[in-house]
Amino acid sequence: MSVDVALVVHDGREDAAALADETEANLTRRGVSVARIGLEALEADHGAAHFDELKPSLCVSLGGDGTFLRSARFAHDCGTPILGVNFGRVGYLLDLPPAELDDVIVETLAGRASIERRAGLAITLTEADQSRSFFAVNELSVEKTVPGHVVRLTSSIDGELFLTYSADGVLLSTPAGSTAYNLSAGGPVLAPHLDAFVMTPVAPHLVIDRSVVLGGEQEVTLEVIGDRPAVCVVDGVSVATVAVGTHVRARRHERWLEVVALTDRGVGRRLRESLRQGHE
16 A cells, blocks of 8 residues: 555644644545554554555654654655644744645645755664664753763764763754754754764763764764663653663764755755744
8 A cells, every 4th residue: 555645643733633634635636645644653563564554655744843753753764755844833844834735745746846855863772782773853862860960971983982971961963953952952053954963962060061063974872881870862752771881872874864845945044943933
């Protein structure tokens, strides 16, 4: 079974559900095949397999930034472009007003839309002889677990020891995620098309507090040392407890995330709108 469009809908948002109803009806009348998937169902154990069976030509995320980030993992795994819809706020990820959705979907399926490549992070968590893999659209962070205490982490770049941090955590951000957690931690904003990522310490103690911008081909390794474990957080979701001696490795994923973009919105405008959110 294959469909033209997979609508991934945030289950708890009435505005997203209403737009999904309208969009599905409009596209069906125009001869476009549509599959509608609730976000909770997509994230169930069978979600990835179900998405792969549909083989959609386009994934459309209807919700907020969190819905986009979670949907993007499945779209990326299947090599499917993703389109995010803005509900009430001008987001850096979700740059399409709902009223324009039908026409943009049709234009995208016809090959007339602008598709941007976004770098994501390939993450490997290795403990003893076991490894787990994750994909991040925005960022990876390795953070403390005990309030009032720091976590100790050694960092290496391409296998060469860099710095040892005593901090609330260390985060690795993609260009797309550089205006999120990375920015609030004092990191730099990266243009979204760059083949790069940035390492930023969070509230470091008695160590260099500057960020390091790295090329996409480079690899960063973080190892938990000392006597306290850490937690591994991917795109805002805690995915694992990181024991002392565990290594977390990250580099740019070999497959880029494809995102439908609006051609009348350049980097300057999108960055300005995204940064403005914090002052509203």
